[in-house]
Amino acid sequence: MTVTVQQLADLVQGNLFGDRDVAIHSACGLEEAQVGDITLLADPQNVSRLQESKAVAAVVPVLLPTCGKALIQVADPLFAFAAIVQHLRGIKPPPPEGIDARAVIAPSAQVGERASIQPFVLIGENTVIGKRCRLAPGVRIGANCRLGDDVVIHANAVIQADTLIGDRVIVHANTVIGADGFGYRFTRGQQRKIPQLGTVVLGDDVEIGAGTKIDRGTFGPTTIAAGTKIGSLVQIAHNCQIGEHNLLAAQVGIAGSCATGENAVMGGQAGVKDHIQIGAGAVLEPGSGVIENIPARSRVSLYPSRDHADADEIVAGLKELPQMRRNLRRALKRLKGEFAIPAEACEA
Amino acid sequence: MAVTVRQLAELVQGKVVGDGSLLIHAARTLHEAQPGEITFLDQTKNAAKLAGSHASAAVVPRQTVSVAKVLIEVEDPLFAFIAIVKHFQGAAPFKPSGIDPRAALDPSVIVGAEPSIAPFVTVGAGSRLGNRCRLEAGASIGRNCLLGDDVFIHSNAVLYDDTVLGDRVTIHANATLGADGFGYRLQQGRHVKVPQLGNVVVGNDVEIGAGATIDRGTFGPTRIGDGTKIDNLVQIAHNCAIGKHNAIAAQVGIAGSCTTGDYVFMGGQAGVRDHLHIGDRAMLAAKSGIANDVPAGRRMFLSPAHDERDAARISICIGKLPEMRRDLLRILKELDLMDEAGKDAPRKPQAPAA
Numbered sequence: 001m002t003v004t005v006q007q008l009a010d011l012v013q014g015n016l017f018g019d020r021d022v023a024i025h026s027a028c029g030l031e032e033a034q035v036g037d038i039t040l041l042a043d044p045q046n047v048s049r050l051q052e053s054k055a056v057a058a059v060v061p062v063l064l065p066t067c068g069k070a071l072i073q074v075a076d077p078l079f080a081f082a083a084i085v086q087h088l089r090g091i092k093p094p095p096p097e098g099i100d101a102r103a104v105i106a107p108s109a110q111v112g113e114r115a116s117i118q119p120f121v122l123i124g125e126n127t128v129i130g131k132r133c134r135l136a137p138g139v140r141i142g143a144n145c146r147l148g149d150d151v152v153i154h155a156n157a158v159i160q161a162d163t164l165i166g167d168r169v170i171v172h173a174n175t176v177i178g179a180d181g182f183g184y185r186f187t188r189g190q191q192r193k194i195p196q197l198g199t200v201v202l203g204d205d206v207e208i209g210a211g212t213k214i215d216r217g218t219f220g221p222t223t224i225a226a227g228t229k230i231g232s233l234v235q236i237a238h239n240c241q242i243g244e245h246n247l248l249a250a251q252v253g254i255a256g257s258c259a260t261g262e263n264a265v266m267g268g269q270a271g272v273k274d275h276i277q278i279g280a281g282a283v284l285e286p287g288s289g290v291i292e293n294i295p296a297r298s299r300v301s302l303y304p305s306r307d308h309a310d311a312d313e314i315v316a317g318l319k320e321l322p323q324m325r326r327n328l329r330r331a332l333k334r335l336k337g338e339f340a341i342p343a344e345a346c347e348a
Numbered sequence: 349m350a351v352t353v354r355q356l357a358e359l360v361q362g363k364v365v366g367d368g369s370l371l372i373h374a375a376r377t378l379h380e381a382q383p384g385e386i387t388f389l390d391q392t393k394n395a396a397k398l399a400g401s402h403a404s405a406a407v408v409p410r411q412t413v414s415v416a417k418v419l420i421e422v423e424d425p426l427f428a429f430i431a432i433v434k435h436f437q438g439a440a441p442f443k444p445s446g447i448d449p450r451a452a453l454d455p456s457v458i459v460g461a462e463p464s465i466a467p468f469v470t471v472g473a474g475s476r477l478g479n480r481c482r483l484e485a486g487a488s489i490g491r492n493c494l495l496g497d498d499v500f501i502h503s504n505a506v507l508y509d510d511t512v513l514g515d516r517v518t519i520h521a522n523a524t525l526g527a528d529g530f531g532y533r534l535q536q537g538r539h540v541k542v543p544q545l546g547n548v549v550v551g552n553d554v555e556i557g558a559g560a561t562i563d564r565g566t567f568g569p570t571r572i573g574d575g576t577k578i579d580n581l582v583q584i585a586h587n588c589a590i591g592k593h594n595a596i597a598a599q600v601g602i603a604g605s606c607t608t609g610d611y612v613f614m615g616g617q618a619g620v621r622d623h624l625h626i627g628d629r630a631m632l633a634a635k636s637g638i639a640n641d642v643p644a645g646r647r648m649f650l651s652p653a654h655d656e657r658d659a660a661r662i663s664i665c666i667g668k669l670p671e672m673r674r675d676l677l678r679i680l681k682e683l684d685l686m687d688e689a690g691k692d693a694p695r696k697p698q699a700p701a702a
Contacts, residue, residue, distance in 0.1 A: 029568045029587075040567070078533070082543045085567055089545070092491070092509070102452060119452040120468045120486070137452065137470035137488045138504065154527065155470070155488035155506040173488070173506035173524040174559070207541065210506075210524035210561040211581070229539050231530040232561040233583045233601075245539060249530060250561075250583040251601040251619075263537075268583075268601050269619045269637075286603070287619050287637045287651055303651070315652050321665035321672075328675040335682040 001025070001088055005057045005070045008038065011087055012080035017063060018070035022056050027085045030055070038072075040081040059084065095134055103135075112149065124161060142178070148204065160216065166204035166226065174211045177202070181215040181222075181238025181256065194218065196238060203227070209234065209250065231268070243280065261296060271303075285311070349373070349436065353405050356386065357420045359435055360428035362407065366418035372405055375433045386420075388429035407432065444480065451483075460497065472509065490526070496552065507548075508564060514552035514574065522559045525550070529563040529570075529586025529604065542566065544586060551575070557582060557598065573610070585622070597634070609644060619651070633659075 002023050009016040025036040030046070033039040033055035041050045041060045050058055050067065057070040059081045064071065074080040095116045099105060102119040109123045112131035117123070121135045124143030131149040135141070139153045142161030153159070153171045160178030171177065183194035198217025203226030208214070212234040214222060224230070224242045231250035236242065241259040248254075249268040258272050261280030266272075270284040278284070279296030289303030299308040306314070317324075354368035374385045381387040381403035388407040389398050398406055398414055405418040407425045422428040447459065450467035457471045460479035465471075469483045472491035479497040483489070486504040493507050496515035501507070505519045508526030519525065531542035546565025551574035556562070560582040564570060570584065573592035578584070582596055585604040590596075594612040603622035612626050615634030620626065627644030637651025649659035665672070680686050 027567065029566075032568045078542060081567070082545060085545045086543065100452075102450075119470055138468065138486050154508070155490075156486060156504045156522070170528075172527040173508070174504065174522045174561075205538070207528075209530065210527035210563075211522065211559050227538050229530070229532055229541075231583075232524070232527065232563065233559070233581055245537065247532065247539060249603075250585060251599070268585075268603055269617075286621060318662050318666075319654065319658060321669075322661040325665055325668055325672050325675075328672055328679065331679050332675050332682075335679060 001090070003088070005038065005072065008057075008084050008087070009072045012059070012072065012074055012083055014059070014072040014074040014080060015063075016070065016072055018057075018068075020070070022070045024057060024088070027081065027088050028055070038081075038084060040077055042077050042081075095136075106143070130167070136173070154210070160200075162199040162216070164199065164201045164221075166202055166206065168205050169202050170207040172208060172210040172212070172232070175208055176213045177208070178216040179213060181218055183218055183238065183256075198222065198238065200224075203244070206230070212236075225262075237274070249286070283308075349438065351435075353386070353418050353420060356405075356432055356435070360407065360420065360422055360431050362420040362422035362428060363410075364418065364420060366405075368418070370405060370418050375429065375436050376403075378403070386432060388425045390426055442482075444482075454491075466503075478515065484521075502558070510547035510564070512547065512549045512569075514550060514554065516553045517550055518555045520556060520558040520560070520580070523556050524561045525556070526564040527561060529566055531566055531586065531604075546570065546586070548572070551592070554578070560584075579616075591628070 002025050005022045005024055006020040024038045027038045030039050030049050030053045033053050035054050035056060037055045038057040039053055039055035041058050044062050047064050059072045059077045061077045063073055097114050097116050099117040100119045103117045103121040105123045106125040108125045109127045111129045114131060115129055115133045117135050118137045120138045122140045124141060126143055127141050127145040129147045133147055133151045135153050136155040138156040141159045144161055145159055145163045147165045148167035150168045151165055154173040156173055157171050157175045163178045178200045180196040183196060184191035185194055196216050196218055198219050199221045200214050200216050201221040201223045205227045206224050208230045209232035211232055212230055214236045215238045216222060217239045222238055222240050225244040227245040228242055230248045233251045234248055235253045237254060237256040239257040240254055243260045244262040246260055247265045251269045252266045254272045255274035257275045260278040263281045264278050266284040267286030269287045272290045276290055277293045279294055281297040282294045283299040285301035285308055288301045288305045290305045294300055301308045301311045350371045350373050353370045353372060354364055357364045372386045376385055378387050378397055378401045381401055383402055383404050385403050386405040387401055387403035392409050392412050395412055407420045407422055407429045409425055410421045444462040445464040447463055447465040448467045451465045451469040453471045454473040456473045458476040460477055462480045464482040466485040468486045471489040474491050475489055475493040477495045481495055482500045484503040487501045488506045490507055490509035492510050494512045496513055498516045499513050500518045502521040504521055505523045511526045526548045528544040532539035533542055544564050544566055546568045548562050548564050549569040550572045553575045554572050556578045557580035559580055560578055562570060562584045563586045565587045570586055571589040573590055575593040576590055578596045579598040581599045583601045587605040588602055589607045591608045591610040593610055594608055596614045597616040599617045600614045602620045605623045606620050608626040609628030611629045614632045617635045618632045620638040624641050626642045629645050630642045631647040632638060633649040636648050636653045638653050642648055647656040
């Protein structure tokens with residue numbers, strides 16, 4: 001598909017600078033773009049990378065030296081470029097509506113209109129699937145679940161019994177929602193399983209990455225509130241209450257009965273001990289390990305976690321420990337001669 | 349089944365040292381092997397362990413000395429032993445099973461010669477499978493995927509639309525390739541999804557562990573280079589370009605837009621921040637946390653990571669912190685500042701009960 005840069009500028013309602021008749025064949029990132037391609041410069045600081053790019057045109061946030069390329073200037077280059085990519089590559093047809101003959105739907109289950117239920121999907125008794133839901137091949141939905149409208153569940157994800165899912169939720173492949181929480185009582189030399197009788201509740205517009213696990217509550221629900229986005233390979237343990245519009249990046253692990261306020265952010269591989277409260281707007285830097293409550297709007301890093309403002313100095317101090325040790329010994333020697341005072345005398 | 353040491357030596361093209369007519373019944377590791385069985389020694393320096401084994405015979409590197417056991421000397425004991433174990437297991441060579449009628453292949457799918465496609469596999473429209481592909485039960489291949497020859501996909505692994513795999517790629521159970529990258533933008537208090545329009549491109553001879561996830565690029569591909577091996581539960585985020593022959597151990601996490609050179613090694617649970625470059629032959633230790641670019645050949649430890657020399661010194665000094673604290677207190681005492689310092693000094697730890 002070939003279009004002129006003018007047509008693309010019209011598509012995204014951008015301001016065009018340079019040759020409006022340049023023919024565009026495809027849209028690629030800065031490094032991959034070839035002659036005939038349009039590319040994206042989201043950050044004007046990278047203008048030198050645009051100059052080195054072979055692209056003949058670019059979507060940009062502000063007017064830049066054109067370097068011979070046609071420029072489409074828009075307020076929101078990222079989404080404008082995404083629209084151009086979709087236009088040039090063609091929107092993929094949605095999966096076919098209806099229930100594939102190879103899916104197994106319990107007689108008491110209800111499937112909303114225009115839903116797409118693909119081969120080898122299993123839906124349990126009394127489960128209700130909303131309108132326009134898309135269940136990819138191999139998805140398993142247990143009994144007594146309720147899915148809102150426009151929910152997308154990718155291949156081989158497992159939704160265990162009693163799970164409640166809001167509207168427009170996306171669950172990626174191989175994710176497991178509602179497996180038993182990790183609860184045991186040590187009795188008579190054995191770890192005895194505590195029955196996990198609760199549920200999982202996902203609010204509207206939640207997205208959950210591939211291979212993530214959200215365990216069911218012990219008695220009540222484990223909750224993910226509306227608008228929260230969760231990355232791949234995240235573990236959320238039983239009885240957690242994750243607030244609205246949180247961002248939890250890949251490989252985060254949250255132990256049981258934690259709660260977060262709204263707009264909390266956790267970087268990749270952050271870990272949270274059980275029964276911890278994370279305040280609204282708090283930020284956990286990647287890899288941080290939280291073992292105490294985090295106040296609202298604070299930013300923490302390292303393990304054990306501490307105020308991120310101190311992190312640079314702590315890390316610098318760690319690197320200087322060998323020098324500090326030498327300095328201490330030198331000072332001690334100068335003052336009194338080595339080992340003049342026994343160590344115990346100082347600890348009284 | 350019993351075979352002579354000489355027969356086994358012929359199987360692995362090794363040289364017998366000792367009684368080649370000795371009968372061998374099984375092949376097991378040093379600790380497990382019993383009399384009448386054969387074991388193996390990977391490195392000559394571990395020869396003492398061989399003396400402690402009950403095995404009657406051993407596959408060993410050349411020039412290994414052992415008086416008590418019959419030896420088969422070979423160039424590569426590990427692979428020779430694998431051949432012997434397989435010989436005893438007597439497994440029939442794999443035969444292609446064809447396409448199970450319960451698999452759901454779109455009519456437009458092109459399948460190469462000698463396929464083995466198990467029940468409940470799905471393959472979407474426009475996808476192409478190479479020769480001798482093996483798809484285990486429940487594997488799900490999206491639309492417009494391109495798989496090379498001799499690809500092996502285990503149960504319930506998922507390839508999203510547009511994924512490209514080279515030849516001889518193995519994907520283990522429940523791995524996911526091509527799920528949306530974690531890209532959102534905050535607009536009016538809500539995280540708005542940035543469409544993830546790229547794909548995943550995997551080179552030849554790549555192995556991807558069980559439950560690993562490799563996200564699709566935002567506009568272009570997330571790439572895994574030829575020969576790279578990725579372990580269980582690894583997460584590789586969108587737009588990464590992993591080089592050739594990397595080895596990435598379990599639970600490693602690599603954030604978005606990172607690049608690695610060739611022959612990079614990452615130990616288990618290591619984490620790499622977004623937009624970093626890890627140079628050729630760099631080594632990231634287990635659990636290390638990488639927050640800056642790593643030059644070629646550098647070995648990094650700890651989180652936040654330091655190079656080998658600094659990390660060793662820091663680790664020693666962390667162990668010396670109690671001593672450093674005592675030194676500081678002594679200095680304060682010398683300077684008659686002890687009263688002030690004493691207020692803040694933590695209590696002496698309790699000595700353990702005798």
